[in-house]
Amino acid sequence: MATNYAKYAQLINASTNYARRMKRLSNRIFGEVAIPTNPKSMKVVKMFSERPLHSNAAVVEYYPRHVETHALVLRLRELGLFRDEHQDFKDEMRRLRELRGKVKVWRRKLDEKKE
Structure with missing residues (x-):
């Protein structure tokens, strides 16, 4: 049935x-x-x-791990496993400035209130 x-x-x-x-x-x-x-x-x-x-x-709530990723990329660059063309360019410009004697010296501004 x-x-x-x-x-x-x-x-x-x-x-x-x-x-x-x-x-x-x-x-x-x-x-x-x-x-x-x-x-x-x-x-x-x-x-x-x-x-x-x-x-x-x-x-x-997605938030990329910027700090860890940046540290990893820097370490890989030191080991020669990652090529950061922008950082390479900045390093080359810094090297050329040093050769020309144009190195910038960064000084902290002291309290101007001190006399």
């Missing part, structure tokens, strides 16, 4: 107009796509069914 649920499942799988309408209604009730669509449209449906990015903590 078939249960009522089994009868409902058989009815939904039937190809009658009533069965198609019931399947669409069921899909709408349970938040699924009511009418079968192509994969391109399903991609949009999937995108809209996900959580918005502004409520996703992994996106909002």
